[in-house]
Amino acid sequence: MLNSIVMVKQVPDTANISGKVMRDDGTVNRSKLPAIFNYEDKIALEFALKVKEKFGGKVTAITMGPQRASDILRECLYMGADEVYLISDRKFAGADTLATSYVLSEAIKQIGNYHFIFAGRQAIDGDTAQVGPQTAEKLGIPQITFSEEIIDITEDSVTIKKKIDGGFEILKSKLPVLVTVLKDAAQPRPFSAKRVMAYKNAKSLMDLEKLTEGNSLLYIDKLMHEYKEKKLFINTLTMDDLKLNVDRCGLKGSPTKVHKVESVVLAGNSHNRIEPTSAGLGNLIDQLTQDHIFG
């Protein structure tokens, strides 16, 4: 029995940014961006599900994010996760990688009983690849980053092929270990239709709060109970649940601060317009030959 915890993230689809997303002052209007499951984190989940298939155990997916991040937790359930956790609190807003890894590591300590932590190498909104190693450090466990393949697993060790600059390396680590995986390391399995039917109505505490806006707290407690009974409640952990130090969360707990943001709308540069005709291209080639670039 080998248990895995998978760290997943909902990210803005930065590849599909349109004009409307950028405000006039050059800042990004996040709410206008489509939110998607960070692809490499899906690969991480796939790794965890494969470990389970071979050795038994439990797969738990966790994410830190706002209410709408429960979308990707439902997707984790559709793929085969046994349990999911939304880690959510207004006080987590504005967290950089250090504050994020603090919250995630504390949540992982509370969930406990794990052999593997899996995560994507990086998330497409920041591309930092920092949260994995920072979480491993806070948990005091080894890390293998940029992983391409699990070669072997025993009761207390794992052998992994990972990318290095100019090649690959095969590392053997004691368990527990945190493993970050590359995009091409696996294909995420499709959703199981049966599981989609079973879990499409799964809701987190924040989902229920939204549903019952304006109603009494009593009503939420009742609903929560109902969803738990039906096994449709997405575990939700807030700052109080985790007994976190508020000074280490969110913007306050983030050493990196944004000092300045510049929009990339550039002043138009003067350039020579070349017509895509034989004559136009011929002139260009002549010019570059004169500049000793061609010839």
Add this chain to the structure above:
Amino acid sequence: MNNLNNDVWVFIEQREGKVAEVSLELLSKGRKLADSMNGILKSLVIGHEISGIAAMTAEYGVDEAFVVDHSYLKDYLTLPYSKIINELILKENPRIVLFGASIIGRDLAPRIASHTLSGLTADCVDLKIEDVNYVGKDYPKLLLQIRPAFGGNIIATIITPDTATQMATVREGVMELVKVKNPKEIKIHKVKYSPEPADQLVEIIQQHREESKVNLKGSSIIVAGGYGLGSKENFRLIHELAETLGGEVAGSRAAVDAGFIPSERQVGQTGVTVRPKLYIAVGISGAIQHRAGMQDSNKIIAINSDPEAPIFDVAHYAIVGDATEVIPKFIETYKHKLK
């Protein structure tokens, strides 16, 4: 935050005794940063039989070097390397520590930032020292960590005003390599190390490394394709044009993500930074993250069907048209002219 000093440290990455070029580039930048703070530049050399490397860093302006030499440290391993650097940082409180944004640097730096509670910014495209006023408070001589963010739609200047140590990673090729004219003798600090069980949870079973055949940085002509080409088939045109002109093939991040071209040929903030004599960008819209890696090219030709594409803002020559028509014509004309 006692013992604040103006030390700038650079982690010297070595693989099989060979120093990664990015480390030398960072020393060149580190020299400038140290000068603007009246600080000292120190190299951090970890490995086995590496005293030659430490001495060599003097050529790039280093004042002092930490040398940690042990057979167990011959190859990079996260746990012992991070432990050694953590202990040094907590003892010496350097103001700035720089790492290459290589696979090793990206494995190591965050682990250290987490332990030392330092701010860390990944993939910076520029670093500067400036006096900063941040929310009403003056911070003299802070490190400005400049990087594109949000898929390259904005350029952010990140600061870490309240941490003792400011850390950043930078990709290879971004900073210019500068040797100093009269290198001086450097002071070497030998640091003792002996492996403990906690350092040995991970072992290397096998290592395989090949010299990369791709040398974008050394190429004087680069033809790069983007997502706008639409298919791997159309991307063949990029190869044909590069072959005709005697250049190398490259791609934007979107082209890499779409599988048109392998990631080792990616130009941009999270790829390689190049400065060729001629850069031809085909079907590349020109997100800042791409431009960060090519805008210092001597001459830039942009070919794009969208006349509004931002790539034209950095281009010297603009060709508005469909790549599948323009490129064959370009090749034909070139062959005709230079046969």
